[in-house]
């Protein structure tokens with residue numbers, strides 16, 4: 001599989017954000033770290049495993065936490081941002097409030 005570059009990951013994340021009506025975290029240095037994590041995970045596992053979670057070993061087991069993870073819609077709606085705080089609800093981003101630590105719905109109980 002052809003390795004991805006961080007630029008390709010940015011393009012992917014911008015596409016996701018635009019499609020969902022979300023905003024990428026405006027903290028560029030923080031977001032750059034997440035993009036690097038996503039890129040590393042793609043190149044290591046072959047899919048965009050969430051950069052804030054560990055793999056469970058297989059694509060099937062990680063299905064819920066491939067970016068954008070299944071719980072991100074609920075998290076963005078309820079908390080204003082996803083678990084990693086890569087994607088923000090536009091009004092939350094505009095408020096300038098810093099993202100907080102939120103419970104991991106995807107790996108709850110695991």
Ligand code: SF4
Nearest residue numbers: 050067069082083084
């Ligand atoms: S929490 Fe979900 S949406 Fe946010 S970076 Fe991780 S996988 Fe992507």
